[in-house]
Amino acid sequence: DAGVTQSPTHLIKTRGQQVTLRCSPKSGHDTVSWYQQALGQGPQFIFQYYEEEERQRGNFPDRFSGHQFPNYSSELNVNALLLGDSALYLCASSLDAGPYEQYFGPGTRLTVT
Amino acid sequence: AQSVTQLDSQVPVFEEAPVELRCNYSSSVSVYLFWYVQYPNQGLQLLLKYLSGSTLVKGINGFEAEFNKSQTSFHLRKPSVHISDTAEYFCAVSENRDDKIIFGKGTRLHILP
Numbered sequence: 135d136a137g138v139t140q141s142p143t144h145l146i147k148t149r150g151q152q153v154t155l156r157c158s159p160k161s162g163h164d165t166v167s168w169y170q171q172a173l174g175q176g177p178q179f180i181f182q183y184y185e186e187e188e189r190q191r192g193n194f195p196d197r198f199s200g201h202q203f204p205n206y207s208s209e210l211n212v213n214a215l216l217l218g219d220s221a222l223y224l225c226a227s228s229l230d231a232g233p234y235e236q237y238f239g240p241g242t243r244l245t246v247t
Numbered sequence: 248a249q250s251v252t253q254l255d256s257q258v259p260v261f262e263e264a265p266v267e268l269r270c271n272y273s274s275s276v277s278v279y280l281f282w283y284v285q286y287p288n289q290g291l292q293l294l295l296k297y298l299s300g301s302t303l304v305k306g307i308n309g310f311e312a313e314f315n316k317s318q319t320s321f322h323l324r325k326p327s328v329h330i331s332d333t334a335e336y337f338c339a340v341s342e343n344r345d346d347k348i349i350f351g352k353g354t355r356l357h358i359l360p
Contacts (some may be wrong), residue, residue: 174352175350175353176251176337177291177348178350179349236348238283241289
């Protein structure tokens, strides 16, 4: 049973560019949450998708947007990249009607230069 | 608003010695509490969770935690640590099933030989 997968593993972008990160949830899960983990910090909640809609959003600017597809996979898009966007981006999946537990993927390391 | 305070940024402990990682939270309502572990260059793995019921929660890898509502604490303990326990540990809180998870800044557990 594959767990949560994320792609790419690493990427380097330049300030002002746009980036798309991808996440496939654990088999059977229907809810995807995204977190940003800056170096030396705990993860911070960006947003959560359920039934292809953004259900909750953390304190992140509109430059951060997302999407959930009918197969429950998800994308995180960041526009107009800033140096401060450099971080590990974590995707977590869960089952809305199941026991409350989020499974995390290995993350995508984004470096903005 | 919810918040989590992990009182120690680093905890050094000798192998086979006991360890306690401290966590305090603030919330105006009932909470769900979690401990996650992050090994180097990996995503987060759930160690244990408290949703309701017994205040002593047992998790994986020999870890346990005790929920203390009066002290708003959820400290993590292990009676005997191993070198493989070297990792970053995150305490987290959520106010309901569908809510975002708020993480602390983490405690780095450093096992001394």
